[in-house]
Amino acid sequence: MKLSTTYLGLKLKSPIIVSSSTLTGSVESIKRCAEAGAGAVVLKSIFEEQILSEIRREEGYTDVDIYDAYPEAQEYLNTYMRGTEIEIYEKLVRETKKVVDIPVIASINCSDKGEWISIARELQDAGADALELNVAIAAFDRDLDPREIEKEYIDILKEVEKNINIPVSVKLGDHFTNISRMAFSLSKAGAKGLVLFNRFYNPDINIEKMKVVPGNSISAPEENHNTLRWISLLSSQEIPCELSASRGVYTGEDVVKQILAGAKTVQVCSTLYRNGIDYIKQMNADVEAWMERHNFDNVESFRGIVNKKEDIKVVERLQYLRRNYDLH
Numbered sequence: 601m602k603l604s605t606t607y608l609g610l611k612l613k614s615p616i617i618v619s620s621s622t623l624t625g626s627v628e629s630i631k632r633c634a635e636a637g638a639g640a641v642v643l644k645s646i647f648e649e650q651i652l653s654e655i656r657r658e659e660g661y662t663d664v665d666i667y668d669a670y671p672e673a674q675e676y677l678n679t680y681m682r683g684t685e686i687e688i689y690e691k692l693v694r695e696t697k698k699v700v701d702i703p704v705i706a707s708i709n710c711s712d713k714g715e716w717i718s719i720a721r722e723l724q725d726a727g728a729d730a731l732e733l734n735v736a737i738a739a740f741d742r743d744l745d746p747r748e749i750e751k752e753y754i755d756i757l758k759e760v761e762k763n764i765n766i767p768v769s770v771k772l773g774d775h776f777t778n779i780s781r782m783a784f785s786l787s788k789a790g791a792k793g794l795v796l797f798n799r800f801y802n803p804d805i806n807i808e809k810m811k812v813v814p815g816n817s818i819s820a821p822e823e824n825h826n827t828l829r830w831i832s833l834l835s836s837q838e839i840p841c842e843l844s845a846s847r848g849v850y851t852g853e854d855v856v857k858q859i860l861a862g863a864k865t866v867q868v869c870s871t872l873y874r875n876g877i878d879y880i881k882q883m884n885a886d887v888e889a890w891m892e893r894h895n896f897d898n899v900e901s902f903r904g905i906v907n908k909k910e911d912i913k914v915v916e917r918l919q920y921l922r923r924n925y926d927l928h
C-alpha cells in the first residue's frame with residue numbers, strides 16, 4: 601500500500617514499471633514481472649520497421665533498408681503482413697490482461713504518421729490500458745530542418761490521439777537541442793506522460809575484423825544522471841504531464857532519487873537483465889525501507905521535494921569548474 605501511486609490515470613501498486621523490452625514480450629515473462637511486484641508493464645513494442653522488414657524479406661531482400669520506399673504493387677502483401685503482426689500483438693495484449701492484475705501499456709515504435717496509426721485503435725480494443733509511443737526519427741540527413749523533425753513528433757501524437765481514448769505517453773530520446781521545449785510541446789499536444797529517456801542502439805567497431813558491430817544494448821548505472829537532470833528540470837518547471845524516468849535506474853536508491861526529482865514512476869529494464877526479474881522485489885523493499893527511515897508513508901509525500909531553486913542551479917550546471925583530479 602505504501603508504494604501505491606497513479607500513472608496516466610491508472611492505479612499502480614508500485615512506481616516501478618518494467619519498460620518495453622523482451623522482458624515484456626511474452627505472457628509468461630510479464631506474469632513473472634507482476635508476481636515480483638512491478639506496478640505496470642510496457643509491452644515490447646510493435647515496430648513499424650519490423651513490419652516493413654518482413655514485407656521486404658518476402659520480396660527477397662536480405663539486407664533490409666527500412667527507410668526505403670517499397671513498391672505500391674506490394675500493397676496487398678503489406679496489408680496481409682501487417683494483419684498477422686498485429687494479430688500476434690493484439691493476442692499478447694489480450695492474454696496478458698487475462699493473467700495479470702496490473703496495468704498493461706502497449707507500445708508502438710514509429711517514425712512517421714503512416715497508416716499504422718489505425719493500429720492504435722486495435723490495441724485499445726484488445727484491452728491495452730494506455731499506449732506508449734516510442735517515436736524515433738533518425739536525424740542523420742544534414743538538410744533536414746530540426747523544426748520539421750520536432751513537428752513530426754507532435755503530428756504523430758495528435759494523429760494517434762484522434763483515434764483512441766486511452767491515455768497516450770511519449771517515450772523520447774535525448775537528442776534534441778532543447779529538450780524542455782520538445783517536452784512542453786508534447787504535453788500541450790495532449791501527451792499524458794513523457795518517458796525520459798529511450799536508449800538507442802549503439803554501434804561499436806571490432807578492431808580485429810575492422811567492422812561495425814552492435815554496441816552494448818544494456819545501459820550502465822551511470823546513465824541515471826542525465827535522466828535525473830531532465831526529470832528535475834521538467835518537474836521544477838511544473839510540466840503539466842507525468843514523468844516516467846527511464847535509463848540507468850538500477851536500484852531502489854535510484855528509484856528514490858528519481859521520485860525526489862519529481863518522477864511519477866520509473867521504468868526499469870537493464871537492471872532486470874543483469875539481476876533477474878525477481879530483483880523488483882528487492883527494489884520495492886529498498887524504497888519502502890528508505891521511506892520508513894525518513895517517515896514518509898506514501899510516495900506522493902516525497903515526490904519532487906529535491907527540486908528547490910538551489911537544487912536546480914546544480915542540476916543545470918554543465919561544466920566542471922576549477923576542480924583538480926588526481927591522476928593515477
Ligand SMILES: Cc1cc2nc3c(=O)[nH]c(=O)nc-3n(C[C@H](O)[C@H](O)[C@H](O)COP(=O)(O)O)c2cc1C
Binds near residue numbers: 771798847
Ligand atoms: C533487449 C532490449 C530490448 C528493448 N526493446 C525495446 C522496445 O521494443 N521498445 C522500446 O521502447 N524500448 C526498448 N528497449 C529500451 C528499454 O525499454 C529502455 O528504454 C532502455 O533499455 C533504457 O532503460 P534501462 O537503463 O533501464 O535499460 C529495449 C532495451 C533492451 C535492452
